[in-house]
Amino acid sequence: xxxxxxxxxxxxxxxxxxxxxxxxxxxxxxxxxxxxxxxxxxxxxxxxxxxxxxxxxxxxxxxxxxxxxxxxxxxxxxxxxxxxxxxxxxxxxxxxxxxxxxxxxxxxxxxxxxxxxxxxxxxxxxxxxxxxxxxxxxxxxxxxxxxxxxxxxxxxxxxxxxxxxxxxxxxxxxxxxxxxxxxxxxxxxxxxxxxxxxxxxxxxxxxxxxxxxxxxxxxxxxxxxxxxxxxxxxxxxxxxxxxxxxxxxxxxxxxxxxxxxxxxxxxxxxxxxxxxxxxxxxxxxxxxxxxxxxxx
Amino acid sequence: xxxxxxxxxxxxxxxxxxxxxxxxxxxxxxxxxxxxxxxxxxxxxxxxxxxxxxxxxxxxxxxxxxxxxxxxxxxxxxxxxxxxxxxxxxxxxxxxxxxxxxxxxxxxxxxxxxxxxxxxxxxxxxxxxxxxxxxxxxxxxxxxxxxxxxxxxxxxxxxxxxxxxxxxxxxxxxxxxxxxxxxxxxxxxxxxxxxxxxxxxxxxxxxxxxxxxxxxxxxxxxxxxxxxxxxxxxxxxxxxxxxxxxxxxxxxxxxxxxxxxxxxxxxxxxxxxxxxxxxxxxxxxxxxxxxxxxxxxxxxxxxxxxxxxxxxxxxxxxxxxxxxxxxxxxxxxxxxxxxxxxxxxxxxxxxxxxxxxxxxxxxxxxxxxxxxxxxxxxxxxxxxxxxxxxxxxxxxxxxxxxxxxxxxxxxxxxxxxxxxxxxxxxxxxxxxxxxxxxxxxxxxxxxxxxxxxxxxxxxxxxxxxxxxxxxxxxxxxxxxxx
Numbered sequence: 166x167x168x169x170x171x172x173x174x175x176x177x178x179x180x181x182x183x184x185x186x187x188x189x190x191x192x193x194x195x196x197x198x199x200x201x202x203x204x205x206x207x208x209x210x211x212x213x214x215x216x217x218x219x220x221x222x223x224x225x226x227x228x229x230x231x232x233x234x235x236x237x238x239x240x241x242x243x244x245x246x247x248x249x250x251x252x253x254x255x256x257x258x259x260x261x262x263x264x265x266x267x268x269x270x271x272x273x274x275x276x277x278x279x280x281x282x283x284x285x286x287x288x289x290x291x292x293x294x295x296x297x298x299x300x301x302x303x304x305x306x307x308x309x310x311x312x313x314x315x316x317x318x319x320x321x322x323x324x325x326x327x328x329x330x331x332x333x334x335x336x337x338x339x340x341x342x343x344x345x346x347x348x349x350x351x352x353x354x355x356x357x358x359x360x361x362x363x364x365x366x367x368x369x370x371x372x373x374x375x376x377x378x379x380x381x382x383x384x385x386x387x388x389x390x391x392x393x394x395x396x397x398x399x400x401x402x403x404x405x406x407x408x409x410x411x412x413x414x415x416x417x418x419x420x421x422x423x424x425x426x427x428x429x430x431x432x433x434x435x436x437x438x439x440x441x442x443x444x445x446x447x448x449x450x451x452x453x454x455x456x457x458x459x460x461x
Numbered sequence: 462x463x464x465x466x467x468x469x470x471x472x473x474x475x476x477x478x479x480x481x482x483x484x485x486x487x488x489x490x491x492x493x494x495x496x497x498x499x500x501x502x503x504x505x506x507x508x509x510x511x512x513x514x515x516x517x518x519x520x521x522x523x524x525x526x527x528x529x530x531x532x533x534x535x536x537x538x539x540x541x542x543x544x545x546x547x548x549x550x551x552x553x554x555x556x557x558x559x560x561x562x563x564x565x566x567x568x569x570x571x572x573x574x575x576x577x578x579x580x581x582x583x584x585x586x587x588x589x590x591x592x593x594x595x596x597x598x599x600x601x602x603x604x605x606x607x608x609x610x611x612x613x614x615x616x617x618x619x620x621x622x623x624x625x626x627x628x629x630x631x632x633x634x635x636x637x638x639x640x641x642x643x644x645x646x647x648x649x650x651x652x653x654x655x656x657x658x659x660x661x662x663x664x665x666x667x668x669x670x671x672x673x674x675x676x677x678x679x680x681x682x683x684x685x686x687x688x689x690x691x692x693x694x695x696x697x698x699x700x701x702x703x704x705x706x707x708x709x710x711x712x713x714x715x716x717x718x719x720x721x722x723x724x725x726x727x728x729x730x731x732x733x734x735x736x737x738x739x740x741x742x743x744x745x746x747x748x749x750x751x752x753x754x755x756x757x758x759x760x761x762x763x764x765x766x767x768x769x770x771x772x773x774x775x776x777x778x779x780x781x782x783x784x785x786x787x788x789x790x791x792x793x794x795x796x797x798x799x800x801x802x803x804x805x806x807x808x809x810x811x812x813x814x815x816x817x818x819x820x821x822x823x824x825x826x827x828x829x830x831x832x833x834x835x836x837x838x839x840x841x842x843x844x845x846x847x848x849x850x851x852x853x854x855x856x857x858x859x860x861x862x863x864x865x866x867x868x869x870x871x872x873x874x875x876x877x878x879x880x881x882x883x884x885x886x887x888x889x890x891x892x893x894x895x896x897x898x899x900x901x902x903x904x905x906x907x908x909x910x911x912x913x914x915x916x917x918x919x920x921x922x923x924x925x926x927x928x929x930x931x932x933x934x935x936x937x938x939x940x941x942x943x
Contacts, residue, residue: 428752
């Protein structure tokens with residue numbers, strides 16, 4: 166059992182969980198992830214580690230409610246426990262002094278890009294960060310990113326904060342302004358990572374993306390997380406999760422990630438129905454209590 | 462040696478023993494079991510077991526024991542069955558084999574103990590596997606485990622991986638008085654015994670019972686630890702104070718064929734397919750959260766001819782597949798699967814497409830599998846493995862309509878431990894190099910065995926390696942000599 170020592174929403178539907186996991190905390194490096202299973206009937210899902218505190222023996226993960234498992238996870242609070250957490254998995258980010266590194270975080274991907282941005286900074290790089298979100302409320306880790314960046318740019322799809330537009334608009338501006346870029350790290354939705362890759366390919370800028378295929382064991386046993394890289398099968402759990410963006414077949418990744426869409430939707434729908442029934446039942450109890458109270 | 466001749470407890474003369482037919486294993490009818498995950502074999506009762514045990518010729522030089530990777534004293538335990546001392550028989554097996562209820566079910570006896578049984582020269586070999594299973598189950602039912610009393614040595618050993626080799630090493634080492642802790646990457650213990658082998662061949666309950674027994678003996682287990690990532694071999698030795706480490710991490714990355722369409726939705730590796738079913742219970746979706754593609758009324762094929770291939774396709778059949786094919790590029794004679802599994806699979810209605818190989822997986826244009834394009838093969842000259850090489854026949858291409866294809870053509874080395882342990886020698890294929898008798902690696906105090914050394918093999922071969930490693934670890938820890 167892994168205890169949640171602190172849980173709080175940092176944006177609508179996005180929660181940070183600090184977990185007691187001393188072994189993982191001691192070993193975690195930027196770019197690595199954990200696989201967790203909330204309960205006996207739960208599935209195993211991979212989540213990137215946002216941060217770790219080896220002294221306190223804790224790690225933090227940032228979770229966006231999407232499917233059943235992430236919704237269930239985000240319904241847990243400080244003091245609750247998670248059945249299994251295993252990690253840190255995957256190869257750590259390659260951190261060197263490259264020169265100027267542009268770190269791009271899209272949506273909740275910002276939490277995954279953050280530890281690498283901090284490490285790039287510590288390694289003596291000039292770090293330019295671009296954080297993108299749908300709207301102002303969904304911009305996360307702004308202060309943290311600012312603290313480790315020489316320059317921080319924010320874009321929102323609707324223009325409610327920062328500049329209206331996409332992260333690629335900012336990246337294009339940087340390129341057009343003649344900014345020397347030695348490396349780009351992009352973490353976020355697949356469409357965003359693909360757009361970044363298409364843009365930097367033309368400019369021959371080395372670009373790394375962190376991939377999020379469907380995964381089960383995360384230790385190189387099942388092969389479910391295979392991605393097509395340069396036409397060959399590679400395994401995100403042991404060969405990744407970071408890959409050279411210009412060699413990744415993003416179309417195959419999108420297609421394989423859609424494999425269980427029907428099941429995922431069914432699972433989520435049943436979960437919601439059960440939650441609503443529970444809510445209704447609890448409310449019913451309240452009404453009864455109130456009614457009794459009124460009688461007295 | 463004193464020339465005392467022990468009188469046999471067997472009342473039958475050798476030629477009378479030859480006349481007793483091999484006792485059939487009671488099994489679930491094929492048409493019934495093809496739709497459930499309950500065990501196929503039901504096990505002997507005491508009467509059947511004694512009848513079968515009477516067939517043993519009690520050879521002066523028992524080749525059965527010589528051919529057993531863990532050296533089970535077959536003649537002696539069978540004699541105890543004849544005498545009606547079933548618990549004594551179980552204890553006798555346990556001297557050499559800590560997982561008798563497992564090997565009694567999944568061991569390819571025809572390649573080992575039963576393979577050279579003297580009886581098989583004239584009649585069918587002694588049902589050693591069936592007898593082993595009987596006494597192991599009997600012992601479990603009686604709840605009569607004997608926990609050996611040993612003097613602690615004060616030495617501490619880390620076992621990496623809770624599969625057959627790790628459990629065997631752990632069981633042997635704890636009985637020699639060492640402290641033993643087993644680290645497992647997954648959330649459940651047992652390795653391939655739980656994620657790979659399906660319920661109908663090896664019920665999970667059997668493994669749980671064996672694990673409980675090991676806990677009673679004092680073995681400690683820790684799940685959710687990926688050695689190499691969560692903690693390294695060096696940290697186990699230097700920081701956690703382990704005196705020796707045994708690496709039994711098993712086979713690794715599934716191999717693919719490198720043919721077009723392998724990334725289509727509907728194409729699984731056997732490890733993923735079986736892990737979803739066995740470990741994650743995806744067939745109980747949505748009660749369990751892990752999904753898998755619905756196989757009801759679908760046509761499914763497995764590519765490969767080993768035990769894993771048969772486990773996968775027989776699972777597909779039980780999950781409602783309409784047609785269930787085995788596509789194998791060689792012929793029956795070369796199939797590496799256990800004879801009993803092939804026999805059972807045929808009874809259940811699995812369609813064997815022999816001398817056939819896929820050359821492409823065909824898409825529906827939206828990323829989903831619709832067929833396997835296959836060619837028929839003929840056997841040519843023997844290849845490096847000594848088996849006749851399959852050669853494609855010109856113009857034999859055909860499309861086999863499929864919704865799901867499962868690739869079970871083997872695995873390659875998992876790199877995690879090797880890449881995080883400096884100085885640990887590996888071979889060209891990335892497997893850990895270990896001495897064949899001592900299981901020692903190039904690193905002092907570090908031993909390895911099982912699939913991570915040999916590549917994909919069998920449960921019993923991994924157990925044999927675990928046993929040799931335990932012996933050699935014990936020697937190292939008592940003498941201090943490397």
